[in-house]
Every structure is written in structure tokens, then in C-alpha cells.
Amino acid sequence: MLYAILGLIVGLIAGFFASRYFFKKQLQKNxxxxxxxxxxxxxxxxxxxxxxxxxxxxxxxxxxxx
Known part of the structure; x- marks a missing residue:
């Protein structure tokens, strides 16, 4: 159970930074x-x-x- 919660938190943090990076890249291109x-x-x-x-x-x- 602890691993699932830890994995969810890490996934949310990684997803936030990845989406922010791709959004900035898209705004620079267009x-x-x-x-x-x-x-x-x-x-x-x-x-x-x-x-x-x-x-x-x-x-x-x-x-x-x-």
C-alpha cells in the first residue's frame, strides 16, 4: 500500500514537470x-x-x- 501511494506521488510530480516542459516548448514553436x-x-x-x-x-x- 505504501508503494502505491509513493508511486502515485512520484507520478504526479513527474507528470506535472513533463506537461509544463511540453507546454512551454509548444508555445515557443507556435x-x-x-x-x-x-x-x-x-x-x-x-x-x-x-x-x-x-x-x-x-x-x-x-x-x-x-
């Missing part, structure tokens, strides 16, 4: 926002974004997932 979305948001606000602004926003988004 970010939830891209440059086209940033341009569209700026256009909705009535502004024309520069490439420097877009690159700065993309860098800040990518830094959040590391």
Missing part, C-alpha cells in the same frame, strides 16, 4: 500572437506601426515563454 495580429491591433487603434515597434513587441512576447 506563439499565440504573430506580427500580422500586432499590425491589425495597431491599425484598429488608428496607428501605423513601425517595424521596430513590431519587433520589440514580438521580442517581449517571446521572452515571456522562456
Amino acid at each position: 506563439p499565440p500572437i504573430n506580427e500580422k495580429m500586432i499590425r491589425a491591433m495597431y491599425m484598429e487603434m488608428g496607428r501605423k506601426p513601425s517595424e521596430a515597434q513590431i519587433k520589440r513587441i514580438m521580442a517581449s512576447v517571446k521572452s515571456q515563454y522562456k
Whole structure:
């Protein structure tokens, strides 16, 4: 009985870290926002974004997932 409980606890901890790793990897590969979305948001606000602004926003988004 003790081995079953110990195995369950170890499995939960290992599963948590494995799922966290795969989730971060997936977010880095497929970010939830891209440059086209940033341009569209700026256009909705009535502004024309520069490439420097877009690159700065993309860098800040990518830094959040590391």
C-alpha cells in the first residue's frame, strides 16, 4: 500500500514537470500572437506601426515563454 501511494506521488510530480516542459516548448514553436495580429491591433487603434515597434513587441512576447 505504501508503494502505491509513493508511486502515485512520484507520478504526479513527474507528470506535472513533463506537461509544463511540453507546454512551454509548444508555445515557443507556435506563439499565440504573430506580427500580422500586432499590425491589425495597431491599425484598429488608428496607428501605423513601425517595424521596430513590431519587433520589440514580438521580442517581449517571446521572452515571456522562456
